Amino acid sequence: MTQIIRSLDEIGSGYDVLFCDLWGCLHNGRAPYPAAVAALQDFRRGGGRVVLMTNAPRPRKYVAEQLDRMGVPRDAWDEIVSSGDAAQDAMFAGAVGRRVWAIAQPKDEGFFADIPEEWQDAPPIQRVPLTEAEGIVCCGLFDDLTEAPEDYHTRLFLARERKLKLLCANPDVVVDLGEKRLYCAGALAELYEGLGGEVLYFGKPHAPIYDLARRRLGLDDAARILAVGDGIATDIAGAAGEGIDAIFVTGGLAATEFGTDVENPDPARLQEWLAMRMQAPRFAMGRLR
Structure with missing residues:
Protein backbone atom coordinates (compact mmCIF):
# COMPACT_ATOMS: atom_id res chain seq x y z
CA MET A 1 0.00 0.00 0.00
CA THR A 2 1.23 3.48 -0.87
CA GLN A 3 2.45 5.43 2.17
CA ILE A 4 1.40 9.08 2.37
CA ILE A 5 4.23 11.26 3.65
CA ARG A 6 4.32 14.91 4.60
CA SER A 7 7.81 15.86 3.41
CA LEU A 8 10.81 14.53 1.54
CA ASP A 9 13.04 14.65 4.58
CA GLU A 10 11.02 11.83 6.17
CA ILE A 11 12.55 9.37 3.72
CA GLY A 12 15.29 11.26 1.84
CA SER A 13 18.20 9.80 3.81
CA GLY A 14 17.39 6.38 2.35
CA TYR A 15 18.28 7.49 -1.19
CA ASP A 16 21.35 8.72 -3.05
CA VAL A 17 19.68 10.30 -6.09
CA LEU A 18 16.37 11.92 -6.98
CA PHE A 19 14.93 11.76 -10.49
CA CYS A 20 12.59 14.73 -10.08
CA ASP A 21 9.92 15.82 -12.53
CA LEU A 22 9.58 19.54 -13.27
CA TRP A 23 6.13 20.65 -14.38
CA GLY A 24 3.62 20.02 -11.58
CA CYS A 25 6.31 19.16 -9.05
CA LEU A 26 8.99 21.88 -9.08
CA HIS A 27 6.99 24.57 -10.90
CA ASN A 28 3.60 25.26 -12.49
CA GLY A 29 4.91 26.47 -15.83
CA ARG A 30 5.11 30.06 -14.64
CA ALA A 31 6.81 30.07 -11.24
CA PRO A 32 8.60 27.60 -8.95
CA TYR A 33 7.01 26.15 -5.84
CA PRO A 34 9.17 27.52 -2.97
CA ALA A 35 8.65 24.45 -0.77
CA ALA A 36 9.73 22.13 -3.59
CA VAL A 37 12.87 24.17 -4.24
CA ALA A 38 13.72 24.04 -0.53
CA ALA A 39 13.17 20.27 -0.43
CA LEU A 40 15.64 19.70 -3.27
CA GLN A 41 18.19 22.05 -1.72
CA ASP A 42 17.92 20.19 1.60
CA PHE A 43 18.34 16.83 -0.12
CA ARG A 44 21.53 18.04 -1.80
CA ARG A 45 22.87 19.50 1.44
CA GLY A 46 22.42 16.04 2.94
CA GLY A 47 24.72 14.56 0.31
CA GLY A 48 22.15 13.50 -2.30
CA ARG A 49 22.18 14.38 -5.98
CA VAL A 50 19.21 15.71 -7.95
CA VAL A 51 18.50 14.99 -11.59
CA LEU A 52 15.72 17.11 -13.03
CA MET A 53 14.10 14.62 -15.41
CA THR A 54 11.65 16.20 -17.78
CA ASN A 55 9.66 15.27 -20.84
CA ALA A 56 10.35 18.72 -22.28
CA PRO A 57 11.08 18.31 -26.01
CA ARG A 58 14.17 20.53 -25.88
CA PRO A 59 17.85 19.89 -25.13
CA ARG A 60 18.84 20.41 -21.51
CA LYS A 61 20.55 23.79 -21.98
CA TYR A 62 17.21 25.32 -23.00
CA VAL A 63 15.50 23.75 -20.01
CA ASP A 75 21.77 24.90 -6.15
CA ALA A 76 18.50 22.94 -6.31
CA TRP A 77 19.83 20.48 -8.91
CA ASP A 78 22.92 18.72 -10.24
CA GLU A 79 21.89 17.59 -13.72
CA ILE A 80 19.06 17.95 -16.23
CA VAL A 81 17.97 15.11 -18.50
CA SER A 82 15.23 15.85 -21.01
CA SER A 83 13.15 13.82 -23.39
CA GLY A 84 14.46 16.26 -25.98
CA ASP A 85 18.03 15.08 -25.34
CA ALA A 86 17.17 11.43 -25.97
CA ALA A 87 14.83 12.13 -28.89
CA GLN A 88 17.28 14.53 -30.55
CA ASP A 89 19.95 11.84 -30.51
CA ALA A 90 17.56 9.43 -32.24
CA MET A 91 16.56 12.04 -34.82
CA PHE A 92 20.14 12.80 -35.85
CA ALA A 93 20.76 9.05 -36.02
CA GLY A 94 18.06 8.93 -38.70
CA ALA A 95 15.37 7.07 -36.76
CA PRO A 116 25.29 17.59 -30.82
CA GLU A 117 29.04 17.24 -31.27
CA GLU A 118 28.81 13.55 -32.04
CA TRP A 119 26.45 14.26 -34.97
CA GLN A 120 28.28 17.21 -36.54
CA ASP A 121 29.41 15.13 -39.50
CA ALA A 122 26.09 13.37 -40.08
CA GLY A 135 9.04 10.71 -41.21
CA ILE A 136 7.54 12.98 -38.54
CA VAL A 137 9.17 14.69 -35.57
CA CYS A 138 6.63 15.91 -33.02
CA CYS A 139 7.71 18.30 -30.27
CA GLY A 140 4.15 19.48 -29.55
CA LEU A 141 1.23 21.17 -31.24
CA PHE A 142 1.89 24.14 -33.53
CA ASP A 143 -0.26 26.27 -31.19
CA ASP A 144 -0.98 24.54 -27.88
CA LEU A 145 -3.00 27.50 -26.61
CA THR A 146 -5.72 27.13 -29.24
CA GLU A 147 -5.38 23.70 -30.86
CA ALA A 148 -6.45 20.18 -29.85
CA PRO A 149 -5.36 16.76 -31.20
CA GLU A 150 -8.47 16.38 -33.36
CA ASP A 151 -7.26 19.35 -35.42
CA TYR A 152 -4.51 17.05 -36.73
CA HIS A 153 -6.69 14.05 -37.58
CA THR A 154 -6.67 14.51 -41.37
CA ARG A 155 -2.94 15.19 -41.63
CA LEU A 156 -2.04 12.27 -39.38
CA PHE A 157 -4.38 9.98 -41.31
CA LEU A 158 -2.51 10.89 -44.50
CA ALA A 159 0.80 10.27 -42.73
CA ARG A 160 -0.42 6.84 -41.62
CA GLU A 161 -1.42 6.06 -45.20
CA ARG A 162 2.17 6.82 -46.21
CA LYS A 163 3.46 4.61 -43.35
CA LEU A 164 5.54 7.41 -41.83
CA LYS A 165 7.07 6.84 -38.40
CA LEU A 166 6.46 9.54 -35.78
CA LEU A 167 9.23 10.43 -33.35
CA CYS A 168 7.58 11.77 -30.18
CA ALA A 169 9.90 14.16 -28.34
CA ASN A 170 7.53 14.53 -25.36
CA PRO A 171 5.37 11.58 -24.24
CA ASP A 172 3.29 13.80 -21.92
CA VAL A 173 -0.34 14.02 -23.03
CA VAL A 174 -1.29 17.17 -21.12
CA VAL A 175 0.36 19.72 -18.86
CA ASP A 176 -1.00 22.57 -16.74
CA LEU A 177 0.23 26.09 -17.49
CA GLY A 178 -0.95 27.95 -14.43
CA GLU A 179 -4.68 27.21 -14.46
CA LYS A 180 -4.86 26.26 -18.15
CA ARG A 181 -4.48 22.66 -19.37
CA LEU A 182 -2.54 22.26 -22.62
CA TYR A 183 -2.04 19.29 -24.94
CA CYS A 184 1.48 17.98 -25.52
CA ALA A 185 3.18 15.86 -28.17
CA GLY A 186 2.05 12.69 -26.43
CA ALA A 187 -1.56 13.51 -27.27
CA LEU A 188 -0.73 13.59 -30.99
CA ALA A 189 1.29 10.39 -30.62
CA GLU A 190 -1.71 8.67 -29.01
CA LEU A 191 -3.94 9.83 -31.86
CA TYR A 192 -1.44 8.57 -34.44
CA GLU A 193 -1.20 5.18 -32.76
CA GLY A 194 -4.99 5.04 -32.67
CA LEU A 195 -4.97 5.55 -36.43
CA GLY A 196 -2.55 2.66 -36.79
CA GLY A 197 0.63 4.71 -37.10
CA GLU A 198 4.02 3.76 -35.63
CA VAL A 199 5.39 5.97 -32.83
CA LEU A 200 8.89 6.07 -31.32
CA TYR A 201 9.07 7.38 -27.73
CA PHE A 202 12.13 8.56 -25.79
CA GLY A 203 10.91 10.29 -22.60
CA LYS A 204 9.26 8.94 -19.46
CA PRO A 205 8.06 6.19 -19.02
CA HIS A 206 10.40 4.75 -21.67
CA ALA A 207 13.87 3.41 -20.89
CA PRO A 208 16.15 5.73 -22.98
CA ILE A 209 15.73 8.76 -20.70
CA TYR A 210 16.55 6.72 -17.59
CA ASP A 211 19.59 5.18 -19.25
CA LEU A 212 20.80 8.66 -20.20
CA ALA A 213 20.38 9.92 -16.62
CA ARG A 214 22.38 7.02 -15.22
CA ARG A 215 25.18 7.58 -17.73
CA ARG A 216 25.42 11.28 -17.02
CA LEU A 217 25.72 10.73 -13.27
CA GLY A 218 27.88 7.62 -13.60
CA LEU A 219 25.44 5.57 -11.54
CA ASP A 220 25.90 1.86 -10.96
CA ASP A 221 23.34 -0.76 -10.00
CA ALA A 222 23.90 -0.09 -6.29
CA ALA A 223 22.66 3.52 -6.49
CA ARG A 224 19.53 4.12 -4.43
CA ILE A 225 17.26 6.13 -6.72
CA LEU A 226 13.92 7.77 -5.87
CA ALA A 227 11.67 9.18 -8.59
CA VAL A 228 9.34 12.10 -7.90
CA GLY A 229 6.48 12.96 -10.24
CA ASP A 230 2.82 13.79 -10.74
CA ILE A 244 12.95 2.19 -8.55
CA ASP A 245 10.89 3.68 -5.73
CA ALA A 246 8.67 6.67 -6.44
CA ILE A 247 6.78 9.49 -4.76
CA PHE A 248 3.50 10.27 -6.47
CA VAL A 249 2.79 14.01 -6.13
CA THR A 250 -0.99 14.03 -5.93
CA GLY A 251 -1.36 17.82 -6.14
CA GLY A 252 -0.28 17.98 -9.79
CA LEU A 253 -2.15 16.68 -12.82
CA ALA A 254 -4.59 14.62 -10.72
CA ALA A 255 -5.12 17.19 -7.96
CA THR A 256 -8.93 17.18 -8.16
CA GLU A 257 -9.16 13.42 -7.60
CA PHE A 258 -8.19 13.26 -3.93
CA GLY A 259 -10.35 15.75 -2.05
CA THR A 260 -10.44 19.50 -1.58
CA ASP A 261 -7.15 19.83 0.34
CA VAL A 262 -4.39 19.66 -2.26
CA GLU A 263 -1.72 19.30 0.42
CA ASN A 264 -3.44 16.34 2.09
CA PRO A 265 -4.84 13.69 -0.28
CA ASP A 266 -7.68 11.55 1.03
CA PRO A 267 -6.12 8.10 1.68
CA ALA A 268 -9.13 6.03 0.63
CA ARG A 269 -9.65 7.97 -2.60
CA LEU A 270 -5.94 7.76 -3.37
CA GLN A 271 -5.72 3.99 -2.92
CA GLU A 272 -8.82 3.41 -5.03
CA TRP A 273 -7.56 5.71 -7.79
CA LEU A 274 -4.15 4.00 -7.87
CA ALA A 275 -5.71 0.54 -7.91
CA MET A 276 -7.85 1.51 -10.91
CA ARG A 277 -4.64 2.38 -12.75
CA MET A 278 -2.74 -0.67 -11.50
CA GLN A 279 0.02 1.44 -9.97
CA ALA A 280 1.39 1.25 -6.44
CA PRO A 281 4.13 3.85 -5.87
CA ARG A 282 5.88 3.41 -2.54
CA PHE A 283 5.06 6.95 -1.39
CA ALA A 284 2.65 9.81 -2.10
CA MET A 285 2.46 13.44 -0.98
CA GLY A 286 0.26 16.39 -1.81
CA ARG A 287 3.02 18.74 -2.94
CA LEU A 288 6.76 18.23 -3.02
CA ARG A 289 8.20 19.77 0.12
Missing part, protein backbone atom coordinates in the same frame (compact mmCIF):
# COMPACT_ATOMS: atom_id res chain seq x y z
CA ALA A 64 18.19 25.24 -17.74
CA GLU A 65 17.71 28.67 -19.29
CA GLN A 66 13.95 28.44 -18.77
CA LEU A 67 14.45 27.49 -15.11
CA ASP A 68 16.83 30.42 -14.66
CA ARG A 69 14.24 32.82 -16.06
CA MET A 70 11.62 31.30 -13.80
CA GLY A 71 13.80 31.82 -10.72
CA VAL A 72 14.73 28.23 -9.89
CA PRO A 73 18.15 28.45 -8.18
CA ARG A 74 21.01 26.39 -9.57
CA VAL A 96 12.60 8.57 -38.92
CA GLY A 97 14.66 9.54 -41.95
CA ARG A 98 16.44 12.78 -42.77
CA ARG A 99 13.55 14.64 -44.42
CA VAL A 100 10.99 15.24 -41.68
CA TRP A 101 7.68 16.98 -41.17
CA ALA A 102 8.25 18.87 -37.92
CA ILE A 103 5.30 19.59 -35.65
CA ALA A 104 6.91 22.16 -33.39
CA GLN A 105 6.88 25.76 -32.19
CA PRO A 106 9.58 28.44 -32.47
CA LYS A 107 10.65 27.64 -28.89
CA ASP A 108 11.65 24.16 -30.13
CA GLU A 109 14.11 25.52 -32.70
CA GLY A 110 17.11 24.32 -30.68
CA PHE A 111 15.95 20.74 -31.05
CA PHE A 112 16.70 20.96 -34.77
CA ALA A 113 19.39 23.63 -34.98
CA ASP A 114 21.76 22.70 -32.14
CA ILE A 115 23.53 19.66 -33.53
CA PRO A 123 23.91 14.23 -43.08
CA PRO A 124 21.62 17.17 -42.21
CA ILE A 125 18.03 16.88 -41.04
CA GLN A 126 15.75 18.77 -43.42
CA ARG A 127 12.32 20.06 -42.39
CA VAL A 128 9.92 19.64 -45.28
CA PRO A 129 6.14 19.63 -45.90
CA LEU A 130 4.23 16.49 -44.94
CA THR A 131 3.85 15.48 -48.59
CA GLU A 132 7.66 15.33 -48.99
CA ALA A 133 8.54 13.81 -45.62
CA GLU A 134 10.19 10.49 -44.81
CA GLY A 231 2.28 11.83 -13.98
CA ILE A 232 0.88 8.39 -13.20
CA ALA A 233 1.43 7.11 -16.76
CA THR A 234 4.86 8.73 -17.16
CA ASP A 235 6.71 9.37 -13.88
CA ILE A 236 5.18 6.59 -11.82
CA ALA A 237 4.85 3.95 -14.53
CA GLY A 238 8.38 4.75 -15.66
CA ALA A 239 9.80 4.32 -12.16
CA ALA A 240 7.99 1.00 -11.81
CA GLY A 241 9.41 -0.16 -15.12
CA GLU A 242 12.91 0.74 -13.96
CA GLY A 243 12.45 -0.98 -10.59
